[in-house]
Amino acid sequence: MRKTVGVLLWRAGLAALLVCGIGLLPWLSHTDPALTVLKVRSADRDPTPEVLADIRAQLGLEDGPLRLLGRWLAGLPRGDAGHSWISGSEVAPDVLGALGVSLLLMAVALVVALATAAAVCARTLHLGARRRLAGRPTGGSGSAVLAALPEFLIASVLATVVGVRWGWLPAVGWYGPQWTVLPALALGLPAGAVLGRLLDDQLPGAFDEPWALAATARGLPGRTVARKALRRCVPGLLPNLGLFVVGLTGGAVAVEQIFDIPGLGRTTLQAAIAQDLPVLQAGTLLLVLLGAVTTAAARLTARRLIGPALRDGALRSLHRPTPPPPPTVRRILPIAYCLLLSGVVALGLPRDPLALDTAARLQAPSLTHPFGTDALGRDVLARVAHGALDTLLLALAISALAWFAGVLLGCLPALSAPLVDTVNAVPPVLAALLVTAVWGSGAGTPVLAVAVVAWAPLAAHTSALLGQERATLHVSATRALGARRSYLLRSELLPAVVPSVTRHAVLRLPGIALALASLSFLGLGAQPPTPEWGLLLAENQPYAERAPWAVLTPAAVLALLGALAVTAAGAGGRGRDGGAGARRRTAKAARAQVPAPQSELVRAS
Incomplete structure (x- = not known):
């Protein structure tokens, strides 16, 4: 009961911290809320001191952020969430x-x-x-x-x-x-x-x-x-x-x-x-x-x-340490995808991604421009290739950090579960805005925003698999024979959980790469004329009916990246010794279900 109350308090505290942090957003970003509201209400109106003072009086900004936040929280039990600062509606x-x-x-x-x-x-x-x-x-x-x-x-x-x-x-x-x-x-x-x-x-x-x-x-x-x-x-x-x-x-x-x-x-x-x-x-x-x-x-x-x-510790581990090697076709696919993606990048890097040619606007794919041109006559192939390297390197670094944080926090479910729920409720876009308010805008804002939320699914997956693995027969028997928690975690639990979580992390690698692109797509990441993947779609989408290749060719390259990452994860880590070796490993995994003698466990611990 005490543990449940503690978890509920921890969850409520995180939610309150998030909502209160948002309530202080303009003051954290050192911007004038009245000026921001004026620009949204009427962009053509001059921000004179009188006009800004009138807006502050209407919104009650002169009372300070804490009093504003207190009034908003006091109205929630009555179903009153205040009035919009922009439209004035409830x-x-x-x-x-x-x-x-x-x-x-x-x-x-x-x-x-x-x-x-x-x-x-x-x-x-x-x-x-x-x-x-x-x-x-x-x-x-x-x-x-x-x-x-x-x-x-x-x-x-x-x-x-x-x-x-x-x-x-x-x-x-x-x-x-x-x-x-x-x-x-x-x-x-x-x-x-x-x-x-x-x-x-x-x-x-x-x-x-x-x-x-x-x-x-x-x-x-x-x-x-x-x-x-x-x-x-x-x-x-x-x-x-x-x-x-x-x-x-x-x-x-x-x-x-x-x-x-x-x-x-x-x-x-x-x-x-x-x-x-x-x-x-x-x-x-x-x-x-x-x-x-x-x-x-x-x-x-x-x-x-x-x-x-x-409850009874009567499960059997679903972990299969080393599956048999995939068919030859599946081993070849990652190589083919890698060569194809590398070829696209190699062909595009020598080209200038910023060169304008207004006479060649929205041209269809040709020998001169294999991916066509955009609305300003820039070569789409060049922009895809130049935007690939930085995005992929950043995605790889974020994925590694997310994997490490997910596994670490997943081992502490009482701490991480409420944190996962709260973090998951914050879309990357909102996270980017909060990061911008606190640390300012810049090239690192999308990276930090994606990194803040990327670990949550991996932590949830780790925690769920650990909960089931702790209830397996061999872990229950090993614990009954006197093994310490550190030994169980190091020798039994993590080896069973980490491979699945790692495959999950690799599965999300392209999504992380393109979450960075989605922030640019919404105008919160890289800004023109940077050749960034999200900007390619954002800039070319208005011309999708006249020049569909301007959207579909970057989409095809992004699909190629996804196929490469996931098929490489499926082909990597497989054995090379054929069916006999697979049978030996399967037999070894089956024997691993039987706990070791107590004397051995005591020595290991």
Whole structure:
């Protein structure tokens, strides 16, 4: 009971710190809130001292930030979230309306995500149920590409091709069910691919458990075995599913911008840019509450699925230390992708990414310009190549830091769980604005903003897998024989958890690279004329109907990066000694389930 109260207080303290920090945002950034509000209300009006004084009096800014924040907090129990500093309307109805739009979009996107995850795992479930699984996940490179692509990129392609070029579905607005399809696909496809890949990574271990072998020997239908295998693996992924739910609601800022959807993410972004504090605080508070509710629901579901086994320490490890090597084709694919991407960069680097040629505006791909030109006549190939190196190096550094922080904090769930929920409720865009307010704008702002939130999914995954691994039979027996916690963590738990978390981190590497691009896409990162990937899409999207290659060719290169990263992770770390070596390793892993003698454990500890 005392531990639960402590966790609740820690969670409430983090939420209060976040909301109060946002309430102090203009004063932390040393900007005049009255001047910012005036620019948004009327950009042409001169900021005379009289005009600014009148705005300060209207908003009560002369009372100071702490009194303003106190009045806003005092109104919350009555359902009063104040009035917008920009429009003057009540905040609560507007923010709740935006939340309703985002929840509807999230529900449709979640259906798309679950269908995508089912498609990714379908072959593994089929082969495992028929006892024909070769001991490794079977997800293909198609799911790897989807998992690696960011939502704003898929949204740009769907809006350009399906909405504008083909005219099959509406690409802009929010007026009925038809308008939910494209944004839901943009949000649900990558989320479902990530969930499917994570689930596909765990299913082979479930199908090799004794209960699955016994069920097959007794003649149970393969569909029943597959359903039980899903039930066995899903609890370890529920924390990440909860993070996706919050991300599909508040983190869909770029998608809402592209499709002009009046959702909570877009409303919060506009309020943050305008420093409309009542709207920004209310939106952030709703996101934090949504994160807390979603996390609680995910934990209750996981407890209901395998709660007794966790309590009794009756699970078996899903860890498969060294799977057999992948087929030859899968070993060749990363090399082919790498050569292709390297060729694109090598061809583009000698070209000038800033050279203007107004006579060659929006030219189609040709021998002179293989990727075509943009609206200013600049070579798109040159801009893609020059923007690649810095982005990839930064993404690699952020991914390494996120992996380390995720594993470290995932080992401390009581500390990290509320922190993960709070951090996940802050979209990278809002994080970038907060970082800009505290540290100022610059090239490092997007890097720090992405790094602040990138570790949260890895920490949630680590914590969930550790919780299940601690309840395995061999760990319970090893603990009963006197092994210390340090020995268990070093020799039993981390070796079982780190490989899956590492594959998860590599799966997110392209997404981190392109999260940097998404901030530039929204105008919060690199600024023109920098040849940055996000800027390429932002600059060329208005011309997507006249020159679709200006959007689609950078999108193809980004898809190539995603395929390279994930297929390389799938092919790396596999053994080279064929089936005999794989069988020896499998037998060794099976023997590892039996705890060592007590004397050996005492010496090791």
